[in-house]
Amino acid sequence: MKYPLNVRVNGVETSVDVEPHRSLLNVLREDIGLTGPKEGCDDSECGxxxxxxxxxxVNxxxxxxxxxDGREITTIEGVSEPSCPHSIQQALLEEGGVQCGFCTPGIVMSAKALLDANPSCDEDEVRLALGGNLCRCTGYQKIVRAVLRAAEQLQDRAGTTG
Amino acid sequence: MSRYFAPTTAAEAAALLAEHGGARVVAGGTDLVVAARGGKHRMPEVLIAIHGATDLASLVENEDGVRLGALTSHAWIERSPLIGSHWSALADASALVGSPATRANGTLGGNLMNASPAMDTGAPLLVFEADVELLSLRGTRTVPVADLLAGAGRTTAEPDELLTSVRLPDLPPATGSAYVRLEHRRAMEIAVVGAAALVTLGDDGRVADCRVALSAAAPTCVRAREAEDLLRGLRPDGASFRDAAALATGAVQPITDVRASARYRRAMISVVVSRALAVAAARAAGTDIAVPANRNLPTVTAGSTG
Structure with missing residues (x-):
């Protein structure tokens, strides 16, 4: 049996009918067409x-x-336009924090959750926030540097505009 | 044909549980959905999603202590100054659960009702002698956490009963608590073994009262009463903690699984108990040891128990 699901995805009101057992990831990718969120482990381990x-x-x-239902979802597609990357994305590129790229959408979302809540985070807080995200390419150092760099930029910007 | 309900009150959820035998309650989904996707069990035919039942997310403080709604998240517990200062062991435990996403969505009620022997909040709730409220169409009953946990993945709650809240009783002055676990990694980890300790110091500086409980050491989280009995009246020092911790091994029935052998678990129980006692006693004496204790063990503690 399908049930109506009404959500705001990346600012767009969206309605689909889905079965109870289906995961949010599956519905985002298969029904809504947002393939930015990746299926890695399908077990909440990799992020x-x-x-x-x-x-x-959320995994x-x-x-x-x-x-x-009735809630607001943000995926990697809602973080920025390709022509104007988010500070986290730009910093990942500049620091070399992206290699194969499969984990990157999840890394950006975890980092965004952190920086939205705590823009003046330190390295320990960055590592804690990314604790649920696995990357098998970079060794994490460059990712952590990138998030700290993005945090600095966001703070500078807040300082100059506010 | 699978069915899905999203009640907005606890009473509505209890009525749905009564109406649909075999229904399962889902809150954050961090256990139920993960286990189903991993093939551990099938997804239940009837799902009652309680995330929108706002009366299950309440916090009530009164003279008896504090009552946390079943939907209280690990992230909230981890950051709560009230829990961190009064019921530190619970904050220590919630801060170690899974990842930031697990803690943002996983709930205290879900952690208890999933009844994993390795759950992090179980041992702290045992040392606080916490109890839970179970709601059904027959009414409400109060059950100590010690009586709720029945076995690996099993509770004494009836299938139509909904866990609505957890009560943390008030504690005497000069009391400190801590939860410490052994882990192979720092995120998305399940305790190899864990221990919660509560220590109340007397006017003479000796241990007036103490409680010890273990996780991942038996089919449920369990108290280690022999260790408690030994420690009462002793000075809170490394030697006393080691002697008490050695007795905690008597309370365990460890298993061998992918995370550790039974022999290793048995050997490590005394290590984590000793560490938990040292942090609990230090906190009881007014020393500030940040949550989670696992990441902030005083070096003297690690040295004296290593």
Missing amino acids: ACMVLVDGRP SCSYLALQT
Whole structure:
């Protein structure tokens, strides 16, 4: 039996009918066409499927799609336009924090959840925030540097505009 | 044909549980959905998603202590100054669960009702002698956490009962607590073994009261009463903690699994108990040891128990 799911995805009101057992990741990728969130382990271990639900990080592979009814979902596609990357994305490019790129959407979402809540984070807080994201290429050092760099830039910007 | 309900009150959820035998409650989904996707068990035919039942997310403070709604998240517990200062062992435990995403979505009620022997919040709740409220159409009953946990993945709650809240009783002055676990890695980890300790110091500086509980050491989280009995009246020093910790091994029935052998678990129980006692006693004496204790063990503690 299918149930109506009404969600705001990356600012767009979206309605689909889904079965109770389906994961948010599956519905995002198959029904809504957002393939930015990745299926890595499908078991909440790797974080490649990370999205934000009402601003909180969620492993979308292990969250029931219907439980997001009436809520706000942000995926990597909603973070920026390709022509104007988010500070986190730009910093990942500049620091060499991306290699194969499969984990990157999840890394960006976890980092965004951190920086939205705590823009003046330190290295320990960055490492803690990325604790649920696996990367098998970079060795993490460059990712951590990139998130710290993005944090600095966001703070500078807040300082000059506010 | 699978069914899905999203009640907005605890009463509505209890009525749905009564109506649909075999229904399972899902809150954050961090255990139920993960286990189903991993093939550990099938996804239940009827899902009652309680994340929108706002009366299950309440916090009530009164003269008896504090009552946390079943939907209280690990992230909230980890950051709560109230829990961190009064019921530190629970904050220590919630801060270690899974990843930031697990803690943002995983709930205290879900952690208890999933009843994993390795759950992090179980041992702290045992040392606080916490109890839970179970709601059904027959009414509400109060059950100590010690009586709720029945075995690996099993509780004494009836299938139509909904865990609505957890009560943390008030503690005497000069009391400190801690939860410490052994882990292979720092995120997305399950305790190899874990221990919670609570220590109350008397006016003479000796241990007036103490409680010890273990996780991942038996089919449920368990108290280690022999260790508690030995420690009462002793000075809170490394030698006393080591002697008490050695007795904690008597309370365990460890298993061998992918995370550790039974023999290793048995050997490590005394290490984590000793560490938990040292942090609990230090906190009881007013020393500030940040949550989670596992990441902030005083070096003297690690040295004296290593």
